[in-house]
Amino acid sequence: MIPPLPDSMLRQLGRTEGDADTLQVFVRDQDTRRLLLLRALLDAAEAAPADVLAPHALDRLRQDWALLETAERADRTAVRTVLLHPLVGPWAQRCLRGLSGPGSATGPGPGPELRSDLDHLSALAAAAAIRAGIPFTTRLTAHGGLLPLPTLGALRTASEASVPVDVVFSGAEVTMRERGQESISAHTQPDGTTGSADPRWLPVLALPAVQSGIGPVPLDDVDPYRTDGRGLHRHGLSAATHIDDHERKAWAESWAGVAPLLAIGGEHRLTETAVLLRCLVPLGPPPGSGPTGESAAHCSGTRREAFGAVLSSKPATPAYFASTLVHELQHTKLAALAALVPLHHEGPEARHFAPWRSDPRPFDGLLQGAYSHIALADYWQRFALCARRVTHRDLAWAEHARCREQVGAVLPVLAGSAALTREGRVLVNEMITLYHRLDDCPPPSGHLARAEAYVATAQVIWQQRNGSHRP
Structure with a gap:
C-alpha cells in the first residue's frame, strides 16, 4: 500500500501549485513504474x-x-x-x-x-x-526511412523499406552505414547532444533548461513513438511532424522567452516545468488553422503513458508557449496524482458539459479540464496584472475571464459529486478556494461580459447537440 499523501501536499496541488519535494514524489513513482514496465x-x-x-x-x-x-x-x-x-x-x-x-x-x-x-x-x-x-559494434534496422537513436537523433535512410544499418561507436563518434550507401559519422557532445556535417543525420534539438542545475529539454521530432497516429484529429490535435532548420530556429526563439513569462505566473510555474517537463514533441499546425500555423490558435496534449512529454504545435508567441506548458503540466500532475491515490469513484460514462469541449465528458475528463483551466485562469490573471502594454493586458484579461467562467460552470458538478474520495475532496475544495481568490482582482467588465456570453452560448450549443445528456 502506498502511504497517503499529506494533506499539505494535496492542498498545494489543489491550488495547482506543488513545490519541488511534492513533484519529486510523482517523479519517483513514475520512474519506478517505467522500470517495472x-x-x-x-x-x-x-x-x-x-x-x-x-x-x-x-x-x-x-x-x-x-x-x-x-x-x-x-x-x-x-x-x-x-x-x-x-x-x-x-x-x-x-x-x-x-x-x-x-x-x-x-x-x-x-x-x-x-x-x-x-x-x-x-x-x-x-x-x-x-x-x-x-564502445560497441552492432547492426540495427531502420523502418520507414529513419533509424532513430532515442534521445540523440535519427539517420535518414535512402530507402523507406526496412533496411539494416551497421553502427559502430568509439570515443565520441558514431559511424552508421546503410547497406549500399556511404557511411555517415555523428559526434556526441558532453551535454548529450549530437552533431554531424552530413544532412542525413537529424539531431534532437536541445532547448536550454528553464532553471540552472537541470538538463536541457529535448524537442523530439524523430522518435517513432511520439504519437500513436490514432484519434489525434478527434481531440483537436494534428499529427506529429518533422521540423526543418527554419522551424527549429523559430521554436528555439520562442522557447528563449518562456522562462521569464512562466515566472510571472509564480515560482511554482518554473518549478513544475523544471521538474516535470522531459521533452517536447512538435505537432503540425492545428486542424483548420491554415498552412502556416502562425495564428494564436494552437493545439497541445499529453499522454498518460508518456510521463513528462508535452505535445504541441508551435505556439505563436512565447506567452502562448508558457500558457501551453501551464495547461499541459497540470494534466501531467493530476494524472500522476491519480496514479498514486484515487480521487473519485465515478464511472467512465461521458455525460457532462464542459465549456472547452463540444462533446460530453466523463467525470474524470471534467476534473482534468477544470484543473488545467483554473491554472490558466490564475496564470493569465497574474500576467494581466504585470503587463505593461495595453494589448498584452487586454489579451491576458480576455484569456483569464474565459478560463475562469469555464471553470465556474463545472465546479458545482465536481463539488456535488458523492463519489469523490477524501483526497479528491481536499483537491476540489482547494480548487474552489482558488476560484474565489481570483475574485480579488476581477477583469474589466467588458471582458467579463464577453466571457459570460461565451460560456452561455457554448452551453446552448452543447445542449442542442447532446440534449439527452446532463449539462
Missing part, C-alpha cells in the same frame, strides 16, 4: 511462445538487454536518461501488447509491427551505450 516486457518476452517470439528474436532481445546492463554499470544516470525518456513508455506498452497477442499468421516469429517494435529495443540499447561511453 521494462522488467515486465523482458519477462513477457521470456514467457512468449515461439509462434509469437522466435528463438533468434529472443536471443537478440537478450543481447540488447545485456548491453543495457553493461551501460548502466558504467553510467547509471546516462542510461536512465534513455530508459526514462517519456516516449519509451508508449513503445514498451506496445511491445507488451504484441508479446501478449497471437502469433504471426504468416508463420513462426513476430508479426511486422512487433518485429519493428522489438528492433527499437536494439536502438534504445545502442543509445544508452553511446550516452554511457561504452
Whole structure:
C-alpha cells in the first residue's frame, strides 16, 4: 500500500501549485513504474511462445538487454536518461501488447509491427551505450526511412523499406552505414547532444533548461513513438511532424522567452516545468488553422503513458508557449496524482458539459479540464496584472475571464459529486478556494461580459447537440 499523501501536499496541488519535494514524489513513482514496465516486457518476452517470439528474436532481445546492463554499470544516470525518456513508455506498452497477442499468421516469429517494435529495443540499447561511453559494434534496422537513436537523433535512410544499418561507436563518434550507401559519422557532445556535417543525420534539438542545475529539454521530432497516429484529429490535435532548420530556429526563439513569462505566473510555474517537463514533441499546425500555423490558435496534449512529454504545435508567441506548458503540466500532475491515490469513484460514462469541449465528458475528463483551466485562469490573471502594454493586458484579461467562467460552470458538478474520495475532496475544495481568490482582482467588465456570453452560448450549443445528456 502506498502511504497517503499529506494533506499539505494535496492542498498545494489543489491550488495547482506543488513545490519541488511534492513533484519529486510523482517523479519517483513514475520512474519506478517505467522500470517495472521494462522488467515486465523482458519477462513477457521470456514467457512468449515461439509462434509469437522466435528463438533468434529472443536471443537478440537478450543481447540488447545485456548491453543495457553493461551501460548502466558504467553510467547509471546516462542510461536512465534513455530508459526514462517519456516516449519509451508508449513503445514498451506496445511491445507488451504484441508479446501478449497471437502469433504471426504468416508463420513462426513476430508479426511486422512487433518485429519493428522489438528492433527499437536494439536502438534504445545502442543509445544508452553511446550516452554511457561504452564502445560497441552492432547492426540495427531502420523502418520507414529513419533509424532513430532515442534521445540523440535519427539517420535518414535512402530507402523507406526496412533496411539494416551497421553502427559502430568509439570515443565520441558514431559511424552508421546503410547497406549500399556511404557511411555517415555523428559526434556526441558532453551535454548529450549530437552533431554531424552530413544532412542525413537529424539531431534532437536541445532547448536550454528553464532553471540552472537541470538538463536541457529535448524537442523530439524523430522518435517513432511520439504519437500513436490514432484519434489525434478527434481531440483537436494534428499529427506529429518533422521540423526543418527554419522551424527549429523559430521554436528555439520562442522557447528563449518562456522562462521569464512562466515566472510571472509564480515560482511554482518554473518549478513544475523544471521538474516535470522531459521533452517536447512538435505537432503540425492545428486542424483548420491554415498552412502556416502562425495564428494564436494552437493545439497541445499529453499522454498518460508518456510521463513528462508535452505535445504541441508551435505556439505563436512565447506567452502562448508558457500558457501551453501551464495547461499541459497540470494534466501531467493530476494524472500522476491519480496514479498514486484515487480521487473519485465515478464511472467512465461521458455525460457532462464542459465549456472547452463540444462533446460530453466523463467525470474524470471534467476534473482534468477544470484543473488545467483554473491554472490558466490564475496564470493569465497574474500576467494581466504585470503587463505593461495595453494589448498584452487586454489579451491576458480576455484569456483569464474565459478560463475562469469555464471553470465556474463545472465546479458545482465536481463539488456535488458523492463519489469523490477524501483526497479528491481536499483537491476540489482547494480548487474552489482558488476560484474565489481570483475574485480579488476581477477583469474589466467588458471582458467579463464577453466571457459570460461565451460560456452561455457554448452551453446552448452543447445542449442542442447532446440534449439527452446532463449539462
